[in-house]
Amino acid sequence: MECIICEKQVNNADKSVVHKPRPQGLISLLSYAEKRQDKAGKRILQQKDGILSGNVKVKFHYNCRKSYTSLQNIVYSGRRKVNFPEVINQRLLVKSFRLILELCASFAIKVEQRKNKI
Numbered sequence: 001m002e003c004i005i006c007e008k009q010v011n012n013a014d015k016s017v018v019h020k021p022r023p024q025g026l027i028s029l030l031s032y033a034e035k036r037q038d039k040a041g042k043r044i045l046q047q048k049d050g051i052l053s054g055n056v057k058v059k060f061h062y063n064c065r066k067s068y069t070s071l072q073n074i075v076y077s078g079r080r081k082v083n084f085p086e087v088i089n090q091r092l093l094v095k096s097f098r099l100i101l102e103l104c105a106s107f108a109i110k111v112e113q114r115k116n117k118i
């Protein structure tokens with residue numbers, strides 16, 4: 001058995017290894033693999049169905065997962081093609097929220113003005 005990220009052999013007693021990753025952990029690993037599209041990412045994605053169904057057993061070092069799923073490492077790995085949909089979405093959310101607030105505010109002012117005219 002080898003670490004799915006660094007491909008080094010791991011043994012069953014190795015305490016630095018996640019032997020039974022939780023589904024949530026696997027899904028997050030897959031999503032980072034998709035973002036990165038690097039060598040390890042492609043290897044992981046090739047086995048995606050097997051991993052999700054539990055047919056493919058996955059093990060990885062805690063440290064490998066930590067560095068693999070760190071956004072900072074993606075930024076500093078020098079890849080420019082990586083996008084961060086969730087970051088962008090958050091910004092959009094804040095923007096549209098502000099817009100809604102502004103719209104509400106200007107609407108309230110208009111209503112107020114109309115009331116005053118009557």
Ligand SMILES: [Zn+2]
Nearest residue numbers: 003006061064
């Ligand atoms: Zn590893």
